[in-house]
Amino acid sequence: MTSVFDWLDTRADERRRAGLARQLRPRRHDADHLDLAGNDYLGLSKDKRVTGAAAAAALRWGAGSTGSRLVTGTLELHTELEHELAAFCGAQAALVFSSGFTANLGVLTALSGKGSAIVTDAYLHASLIDGCRLSRADVAVMPHGDVAAITHALKTRRSERALVVTDSVFSVDGDLVALRDLHAVCRAHNAALVVDDAHGLGVRGEGGRGAVAEAGLIGEPDVVTTVTLSKSLGAQGGAVLGPRRVIKHLVDNARSFIFDTGLSPSSTAAALTALHILKDEPGLPERVLTVAQTLAMRLKEAGLKVSAPDAAVVSVMAPTAEAAATWAEDCRAAGVWVGCFRPPSVPDGVSRLRLTARANLTDAEIDHATEVITRHAPRGAS
Structure with missing residues (x-):
């Protein structure tokens, strides 16, 4: 019997082939990871x-x-x-x-x-x-x-x-x-x-x-x-x-x-x-900007294509949507969570990793994140 929603399966297959399929990932309350994907800019969500x-x-x-x-x-x-x-x-x-x-x-x-x-x-x-x-x-x-x-x-x-x-x-x-x-x-x-x-x-x-x-x-x-x-x-x-x-x-x-x-x-x-x-604590915003600028500088020095951050968001360009998804997954497996933006979320059509700075990130965490992101960068990202 033909279902009125058979067209959804066709669309899902098209998204998978294009590297645009999305997935919900439940987060444990005690997950041991470095979060550069969320928007908790001042680190207050668990204060x-x-x-x-x-x-x-x-x-x-x-x-x-x-x-x-x-x-x-x-x-x-x-x-x-x-x-x-x-x-x-x-x-x-x-x-x-x-x-x-x-x-x-x-x-x-x-x-x-x-x-x-x-x-x-x-x-x-x-x-x-x-x-x-x-x-x-x-x-x-x-x-x-x-x-x-x-x-x-x-x-x-x-x-x-x-x-x-x-x-x-x-x-x-x-x-x-x-x-x-x-x-x-x-x-x-x-x-x-x-x-x-x-x-x-x-x-x-x-x-x-x-x-x-x-x-x-x-x-x-x-x-x-x-x-x-x-x-x-x-x-x-x-x-x-x-x-x-x-x-x-x-x-x-x-x-x-x-x-x-x-x-x-x-x-x-x-x-x-x-x-x-x-x-x-009026120094918190200044710390966020410092973290974002430091992340961008370190990744750029490593040869990656990085946006110049005016706030807490740092974008790192990927060669394709599929490469961006794989890059984000590899970073996640290494304990660093990063955002992955692909069409239609990116109006310019360019897929990228989206990193978010936090005021409570330490210098050691910034170094670790830079190393993981750089190590797993796909060919064509630099």
Whole structure:
């Protein structure tokens, strides 16, 4: 009998032949490995202060928030986190979502729509791409980092309302966008600037306040920032920072906020405690940058093709998707976990290892990682 899903097997075979098949790998809590694949930039996900706060919140508030934020799902913890996050970064207000993905969906769908325009960088994160698709706006995708192309798109648009959407630090190569230049273009052409600062918070800016704050834009009336709580803050969730009227509009109109269960008490308390640690230990972001730059320098000296990191992400180019997958697996077998980015996750089509720096990596661990990655490099990687 022919199944309606037989086509899935064909697609799966095609992905395997192309070296693009993906696999879920359960991680043990006591796994003995060096992690250069996760996004725990400040090393706080297992900090006892953070995990202790998460456990205490679960005991006090329960395992979940019990409902959407507009029904029973807004806790005092959410409000406290929103106030402190906004104050730390320098924004008027903040709104916590269940993930960075839902935060991006909520912003783009609520601030645009039919009859408006969105102009984006070609290397946007998938959550922003999906937000653009759901927005029903007229979307124009510009070449990566091309401010002139964005300027032209804004000049020639037909819609009165427009958003320019970008990552602050792009997740594949870790390169930093020219935020001040983009904002000047937006201001000149009456467009709002929406920036995903997921990889900037905790790494860039004074004390880790983020790339938008570093550029002096966080308090501007035409700038909206999204962040995740799952990277530098080691927890889970996302947030939007911006003018109060924007935040109020999201509460009334962002479907991924209105119809989603609120962030769990444990994740909220963990993020809040991690934010307190970041405030108290402002040297953590500088250490992350030092680790990333050291990794990149060592691997480049070994003859590999490496991106110049502007934040915590370091990319090492691979000759093919299959070679990248094998390289990552060999490193994993040697006890060093690295990310493996292949199409369609890489907008330029170039497969690579994606390494992430952590503030708590020691010099000995950096040396070990460099040795393992270099030793297992495939032919054509240098």
